[in-house]
Ligand code: SF4
């Protein structure tokens with residue numbers, strides 16, 4: 001399959017126009033890089049190293065694309081299907097599918113009848 005080439009900086013600017021920051025509910029879930037279950041079946045959540053769990057914000061937010069190569073603009077994150085399905089940016093997209101890590105967390109919350117502490 002051919003690789004699509006695009007100007008990352010342009011994509012970031014266009015993405016910011018289409019998807020304004022103020023829609024974000026700052027749940028922090030899209031800064032999760034990995035989820036696995038421990039020996040007791042409890043999800044262990046691994047965040048991006050720049051994520052601040054106390055504030056639920058990114059420590060390098062305004063320079064994130066220069067400082068962290070793997071950080072995706074909103075438009076890239078949607079195409080890569082990196083967001084939870086109830087994220088306000090994707091919740092109304094019929095063809096959107098979330099990655100499995102959010103299901104692992106949600107299933108655990110249902111079993112425990114409580115919200116997971118992010
Ligand atoms: S998952 Fe959506 S609402 Fe939550 S922090 Fe990411 S962009 Fe914001």
Ligand code: SF4
Pocket residue numbers: 030031048049050051052057058059060061064068071072
């Ligand atoms: S660099 Fe990107 S993925 Fe990492 S904490 Fe900041 S916004 Fe989240």
